[in-house]
Amino acid sequence: MPTPNNKPFPFKIGADPEFNILLHNKRLSAKQLFEQMLNNKKEWKKDRNEMGYTFADAGNIGWDGASATGEIRPTPNNLPEQVISNLGEMFSAISKISPIFELNTLSNKAPVGGHIHLEIPMDWTEQKMQKMHKQLCSFYIPLLLGEDSVNLRIRTSENYGRISDYRVETFKQQDNSTSKTYEFRVPSAEWLTTPKTALGTLAYLAVIFNEIMNNPKNLKLSKEIIIRNQEQAEALHSLSITNFVFLTKILLNKIKRTVKTFEFYPQYKKEIDFILNPAAVMKEKQHAQFNIINGWKLNQKTHFTKRDLLNDKKLKANTLEIDLDSLSSAVYLQYNDDEFVSEFVRAIKHRVLAFNWKLKNNYFFFGLRKGLKDFMVFNKNFQMLKGIESVKTVKDLECIKHVFDKMNSKFYLDNSGSSRSSDAIINKRHILIGIPYPERVARNFKSIIEIVYDIDKGRIKPLDINSSQLFDDESISANETEAGEIYKICMLQEQQTVNAQLSPNENIQEQRHEENTRRITEQVARENEE
Numbered sequence: 057m058p059t060p061n062n063k064p065f066p067f068k069i070g071a072d073p074e075f076n077i078l079l080h081n082k083r084l085s086a087k088q089l090f091e092q093m094l095n096n097k098k099e100w101k102k103d104r105n106e107m108g109y110t111f112a113d114a115g116n117i118g119w120d121g122a123s124a125t126g127e128i129r130p131t132p133n134n135l136p137e138q139v140i141s142n143l144g145e146m147f148s149a150i151s152k153i154s155p156i157f158e159l160n161t162l163s164n165k166a167p168v169g170g171h172i173h174l175e176i177p178m179d180w181t182e183q184k185m186q187k188m189h190k191q192l193c194s195f196y197i198p199l200l201l202g203e204d205s206v207n208l209r210i211r212t213s214e215n216y217g218r219i220s221d222y223r224v225e226t227f228k229q230q231d232n233s234t235s236k237t238y239e240f241r242v243p244s245a246e247w248l249t250t251p252k253t254a255l256g257t258l259a260y261l262a263v264i265f266n267e268i269m270n271n272p273k274n275l276k277l278s279k280e281i282i283i284r285n286q287e288q289a290e291a292l293h294s295l296s297i298t299n300f301v302f303l304t305k306i307l308l309n310k311i312k313r314t315v316k317t318f319e320f321y322p323q324y325k326k327e328i329d330f331i332l333n334p335a336a337v338m339k340e341k342q343h344a345q346f347n348i349i350n351g352w353k354l355n356q357k358t359h360f361t362k363r364d365l366l367n368d369k370k371l372k373a374n375t376l377e378i379d380l381d382s383l384s385s386a387v388y389l390q391y392n393d394d395e396f397v398s399e400f401v402r403a404i405k406h407r408v409l410a411f412n413w414k415l416k417n418n419y420f421f422f423g424l425r426k427g428l429k430d431f432m433v434f435n436k437n438f439q440m441l442k443g444i445e446s447v448k449t450v451k452d453l454e455c456i457k458h459v460f461d462k463m464n465s466k467f468y469l470d471n472s473g474s475s476r477s478s479d480a481i482i483n484k485r486h487i488l489i490g491i492p493y494p495e496r497v498a499r500n501f502k503s504i505i506e507i508v509y510d511i512d513k514g515r516i517k518p519l520d521i522n523s524s525q526l527f528d529d530e531s532i533s534a535n536e537t538e539a540g541e542i543y544k545i546c547m548l549q550e551q552q553t554v555n556a557q558l559s560p561n562e563n564i565q566e567q568r569h570e571e572n573t574r575r576i577t578e579q580v581a582r583e584n585e586e
Contacts (some may be wrong), residue, residue: 062135062137062323063320063323064133064134064135065134065135065136065262065266065320066134066266066269066270067134067174067175067176067262067265067266067269068132068133068134068173068174068175068235069132069133069134069135069136069139069172069173069174069175069258069262070129070130070131070132070133070139070172070173070174070175070237071128071129071130071139071170071171071172071173071258072120072127072128072129072171072173073127073128073161073168073169073170073171073172073243073245073247073248074120074125074126074127074168074169074170074171074245075125075126075127075128075159075160075161075168075245075248075348076125076126076159076160076161076162076165076166076168077089077126077157077158077159077160078157078158078159078160078165079156079157079158079386079387079388080387080388080414080415080418081418082388083124083165083166084124084157084386085119085123085124086118086119086123086124086125086126086127087118087119087123087124088123088386089154089157089386090108090109090117090118090119090126092379092383092386093150093153093154093379093383094109094153096379097109097153099111099112099149100149103116103118107119107120107127108127108129111145111146111149112145113131113142114130114131114141114142114143114145114146115128115129115130115131115142115143115146116128116129117129117146117150122166124166125166125168126159128143128146128147128248130142130143130146132173132175136255136258136259136262136324137255139258140251140254140255140258143248143251143254144251144352147159147348147349147352147354148352148354151349151352151354151355154383156408156409156412156413156414157349157386158347158349159347159348159349160346160347160348161244161245161246161247161248161249161341161346161347161348162204162207162245162246162346163207163210163211163216163244163245164206164207164210167210167211167216167217168244168245169211169216169217169241169243169244169245170243170244170245170246170247170248170257171239171240171241171243172239172240172243172257172258172261173237173238173239173240174237174238174240174261174262174265175235175236175237175238176188176224176236176237176238176269177236178226178234178235178236180236182224185222185224185238188238188268188269189220189222189238189240190282191268191275191282192240192261192264192265192268193219193242194281194282195264195281195311195314195315196219196242197304197307197308197311198260198308198311198331198332198334199243199247199257199260199261199331201304201308201334202246202253202331202334202335202337202338202341203244203246203338204244204246204338204341204346207244207246208244211244217241217242217243217244218242219242221241221242222238222239222240222241222242223238223239223241224236224237224238224239225237225239240261243257246341246346248348249340249341249344249346249347249348249351250340250341250344250351250352251351251352252330252340253337253340253341253351255327256327256328256330256331256337257331259320259324259327259328259331260315260324260327260328260331260332262320262324263315263318263319263320263321263324263328264315264318266318266319266320267318267319270319271318271319274317274318278310278314280310281307281310281311281314308332308334311332312332315328315332358411358412360411360413362505362506362509362510364411365407365411365413365505365509366502366505366506370410371406371407371410374410374411375406375409375410378409378410380406380409383409384402384405384406384409387405387408387409389401389404389405389419389421390418390419390420390421390466390467391420391421391422392420392421392422392423392463392466394422394423394491394496395423395493395496395497396423396496396497396499397421397422397423397491397496399499399501400421400491400496400501400504401421403501403504403505404419404504404505404508407505415508415512416485416512417485417486417487417511417512418467418485418486418487419486419487419488419489419508420463420466420467420486420487420488420489421489421491421504422463422466422488422489422490422491423490423491423493423496424459424490424491424492424493425493425545425546426493426545427493427541427545428446428490428492428493428542428545429446429492429494430442430443430445430446430492431443431489431490431491431492431495431503431507432446432456432459432489432490433487433488433489433490433507433511433516434460434464434487434488435485435486435487435488435518436464436467436485436486437518438457438460438521439518439519439520439521440518440519440521441487441511441516441517441518441519442507442516443490444519444521446541446542447521447526447542448526448527448540448541448542449526449527449528449529449540449542449543450523450526450527450528450529451529451540451543452526452540452541452542452543453521453523453526454543455542455543455546455547456521456542458546459490459546460488463488463490464488467486467488487511489504489507489508491504527540529543
């Protein structure tokens with residue numbers, strides 16, 4: 057963003073806003089991800105505090121004390137436009153390395169703050185700081201009204217973003233001089249969503265702050281706006297969060313009239329008028345889905361087809377600049393430990409990274425029992441997307457339902473067996489895919505890639521299993537060997553499991569049954585070969 061020929065403010069403006077890094081609606085660790093992505097990038101230098109990486113003169117990006125939360129620290133400047141330019145430069149560089157990740161400014165994954173720094177004189181006392189903070193908060197209502205109310209409630213319920221929240225810090229500069237900074241900790245991270253909301257927010261607060269510092273007499277003309285005590289501040293904060301329209305509209309109009317008299321308003325009229333229209337601010341952020349990648353127009357558009365996903369040459373070409381070993385762990389796909397299943401999951405992950413493939417569903421992959429020849433694919437409502445034609449009898453359906461219930465319960469566990477938060481599937485469908493044993497042994501990745509692609513494109517429609525159209529197992533004649541195949545295979549394997557657990561002397565009847573079971577197993581194997 058080019059810096060216009062504007063008059064600089066007589067103080068520096070900075071920020072260290074936070075954000076959540078998401079992939080397929082799952083929150084990732086900022087520390088782990090940035091270390092994986094940036095450690096070997098020459099243009100990114102690890103900072104002295106070991107909490108991020110510096111990009112040229114633009115600033116630093118990394119994590120905060122809670123290492124899962126991302127944090128960006130643009131180089132301070134006397135012009136808000138230059139601060140925004142620094143932010144854009146770093147976001148652009150990051151998006152080229154990891155275009156698939158979402159940088160989210162909402163707190164529904166974890167509370168994230170949009171802390172803004174303003175340089176203050178070294179001799180300011182705590183009493184003066186408190187007075188200044190109340191004055192600044194008096195003009196904060198327009199920004200509050202432009203924030204997502206659910207997001208605000210999440211933050212305040214966890215004691216973040218209270219109207220009284222600020223911090224003063226002293227820093228030592230490279231030339232050994234010292235500077236003092238007022239950190240305004242009330243804002244959420246939402247202002248970071250787009251360049252327009254970011255520039256508007258910084259310009260608006262800087263214009264107010266300049267008036268407090270350098271034109272205090274002007275504020276005396278607006279006594280009815282200025283907050284007098286903490287109780288009044290909390291009340292105004294609550295009114296804004298609950299969107300008490302009548303009172304907030306009156307206050308908003310008074311603020312509008314007052315701000316237009318401030319020294320720097322003419323210079324930033326466009327940006328401030330935007331901020332003074334909370335509905336327009338909210339529309340701007342919602343349009344970007346509170347995603348920095350969308351808001352800053354950093355999407356690396358990739359067009360690919362199913363044929364591209366299946367083309368090994370294109371896969372290799374697209375992954376030359378990607379550290380698959382590091383980034384594959386960030387792609388969250390669930391699976392169980394059945395033989396070779398992890399290799400199928402790895403094949404999907406590599407294509408997700410290579411083609412910037414944003415999956416629309418959450419998937420759980422598992423292995424089907426030996427003898428089952430067709431893929432079995434379900435959604436969470438026990439509708440089948442593939443394999444329904446294999447279900448012939450009532451007992452077939454019972455066996456499939458048993459498999460579904462077992463695998464569906466694992467869907468809420470991560471791959472270590474720990475419980476997975478239900479928010480990981482909010483606004484997402486979850487799909488369970490059973491992979492046949494012959495496909496697993498042959499490592500036929502092509503089939504699974506085609507299935508996932510078609511499901512995500514909506515080309516495979518879920519079907520309800522109508523039990524009334526299934527055969528009654530009791531009425532099936534011995535010659536109808538195709539009917540009840542699923543049930544037969546499931547029962548045989550369960551019996552084999554029981555037999556393996558019995559001692560030779562435990563049950564003579566079970567030992568006599570063993571030979572009969574072996575004969576049936578051989579018969580099933582011959583049928584499978586045919």
